[in-house]
Amino acid sequence: MPLTLTVNGDAHQVLAEPHRTLLEVLRTDLGLTGTKENCLEAECGVCTVLLDGAAVNACILLAAQCQGRSIVTIEGLAAPGDMHPLQRAFIDHGAVQCGYCIPGMILSAKAYLDDNPEPSEDQVRQALAGNLCRCTGYQKITEAVMSAARTCRGAPRVPRGALSVGGLGAITGASARLSGPPA
Amino acid sequence: MTFNYHEPTSIRDAIDLGARFRRESRFLAGGTDLIIQIHRGRCAPRQVVSLHRVPGLDAIDVNGTITLGSLVTHRRLERAPEFQGALRALVESAEVIGGHQIRNVATVGGNIVNASPAADVVPVLITLDATVTCLGPEGERTMPLDGFASAPGVTALHPDELLTRATFPRLAPHSATAFLKAGRRRAMEISVVCVAARLTLDASFERCVDVRIALGAVAPTTIRARAAERSLEGRLLTDETMREAGRIAATECQPISDVRASARYRSLLVTALVPRALARCAERIRGGAS
Numbered sequence: 031m032p033l034t035l036t037v038n039g040d041a042h043q044v045l046a047e048p049h050r051t052l053l054e055v056l057r058t059d060l061g062l063t064g065t066k067e068n069c070l071e072a073e074c075g076v077c078t079v080l081l082d083g084a085a086v087n088a089c090i091l092l093a094a095q096c097q098g099r100s101i102v103t104i105e106g107l108a109a110p111g112d113m114h115p116l117q118r119a120f121i122d123h124g125a126v127q128c129g130y131c132i133p134g135m136i137l138s139a140k141a142y143l144d145d146n147p148e149p150s151e152d153q154v155r156q157a158l159a160g161n162l163c164r165c166t167g168y169q170k171i172t173e174a175v176m177s178a179a180r181t182c183r184g185a186p187r188v189p190r191g192a193l194s195v196g197g198l199g200a201i202t203g204a205s206a207r208l209s210g211p212p213a
Numbered sequence: 214m215t216f217n218y219h220e221p222t223s224i225r226d227a228i229d230l231g232a233r234f235r236r237e238s239r240f241l242a243g244g245t246d247l248i249i250q251i252h253r254g255r256c257a258p259r260q261v262v263s264l265h266r267v268p269g270l271d272a273i274d275v276n277g278t279i280t281l282g283s284l285v286t287h288r289r290l291e292r293a294p295e296f297q298g299a300l301r302a303l304v305e306s307a308e309v310i311g312g313h314q315i316r317n318v319a320t321v322g323g324n325i326v327n328a329s330p331a332a333d334v335v336p337v338l339i340t341l342d343a344t345v346t347c348l349g350p351e352g353e354r355t356m357p358l359d360g361f362a363s364a365p366g367v368t369a370l371h372p373d374e375l376l377t378r379a380t381f382p383r384l385a386p387h388s389a390t391a392f393l394k395a396g397r398r399r400a401m402e403i404s405v406v407c408v409a410a411r412l413t414l415d416a417s418f419e420r421c422v423d424v425r426i427a428l429g430a431v432a433p434t435t436i437r438a439r440a441a442e443r444s445l446e447g448r449l450l451t452d453e454t455m456r457e458a459g460r461i462a463a464t465e466c467q468p469i470s471d472v473r474a475s476a477r478y479r480s481l482l483v484t485a486l487v488p489r490a491l492a493r494c495a496e497r498i499r500g501g502a503s
Contacts, residue, residue, distance in 0.1 A: 048215060085317060091244065091248075141313065
């Protein structure tokens with residue numbers, strides 16, 4: 031079926047069968063390979079793009095569902111030759127090793143910071159919960175996002191290593207750490 | 214494995230398509246389950262009817278009774294100002310589903326009709342005595358959500374019907390809700406056990422007037438712990454009566470051992486989480502969140 035997709039501000043005409051995902055069309059038909067492909071089941075987040083400003087997994091979204099909506103991929107986050115503060119911060123903080131998860135990380139962070147310009151470190155970790163990284167660990171990524179948030183707010187950058195590690199725990203839901211259980 | 218794709222722009226057109234194609238077709242909402250099932254080859258619809266251009270299915274209505282349209286996303290639920298108080302369990306169950314990317318598209322209706330025993334929003338809706346409404350060529354049917362699912366992935370929804378909304382009454386005074394989920398990690402996790410509770414206390418804030426307890430991932434469908442509920446009704450809410458309710462609830466479930474946890478561990482979690490959920494309700498009522 032013929033589709034018109036608006037990607038990074040440009041309208042593209044593509045011919046795609048209805049079962050094809052946005053991820054396939056972005057990578058194969060439009061050559062936008064910055065959006066990565068991995069689990070194909072919305073578990074890992076490497077295929078994250080922005081759909082009408084919200085982070086979504088392109089691997090389980092039909093391209094046909096995206097007509098008339100605005101899609102932003104990592105290629106469209108900043109003008110060619112320029113960098114978004116998030117991209118700059120990931121480099122400055124050494125938050126990138128193999129790099130495969132980074133486009134998705136940055137777009138998830140972008141969507142979150144657009145809604146929450148002053149997040150806590152814990153909120154940043156929650157915001158990136160749908161993006162897996164198998165090499166850096168998440169500390170430097172979190173630091174980079176916190177730093178970019180400050181930059182976007184117009185505040186000076188804070189040197190890396192200035193943040194603490196959040197606690198781990200498995201009982202969520204009420205999401206808070208539970209105090210004084212009766213049992 | 215391709216299919217024909219339809220984008221109806223009215224609920225009537227959506228129902229007509231469902232009636233025309235019946236078992237050949239599937240309605241598509243957020244797609245976080247359906248598209249994965251299609252990719253895995255577990256279902257192969259010849260026709261996919263996307264609902265995202267059907268107006269009116271994504272509304273939250275709080276006039277009198279409370280209605281959640283089937284296309285309300287988990288993100289909407291998380292952020293709904295109406296649910297930040299006594300109905301906070303709705304937020305608590307929505308905000309632990311997947312990551313942001315999932316919650317931005319996954320819907321309440323999808324969570325209900327997918328009928329996973331580990332569904333997170335469903336136990337909360339069951340504690341709220343929610344009903345669900347299905348619309349088909351023969352008209353509307355409304356039935357209790359408790360019992361709507363009969364087995365994993367199986368519900369009372371007919372193949373040509375569309376789930377349009379879940380509805381529940383306003384909470385009585387001195388009521389609150391809570392939701393707890395146990396997983397192996399804090400995010401992107403299918404529940405090992407989840408527990409929802411709704412509690413109503415008397416004017417002294419000491420005695421249980423009415424209570425609902427629903428358990429997820431410990432039976433083929435979400436279940437109510439009715440004996441545990443009965444053990445509390447009319448009684449003083451104390452650490453001991455809450456613990457007893459937890460012990461009784463553990464006898465009412467039939468958990469399995471699987472890759473995520475053993476049956477024994479799941480039972481222990483029920484024993485521990487039911488009193489915690491009740492205590493959290495009580496804290497909220499006494500703290501004025503109701």
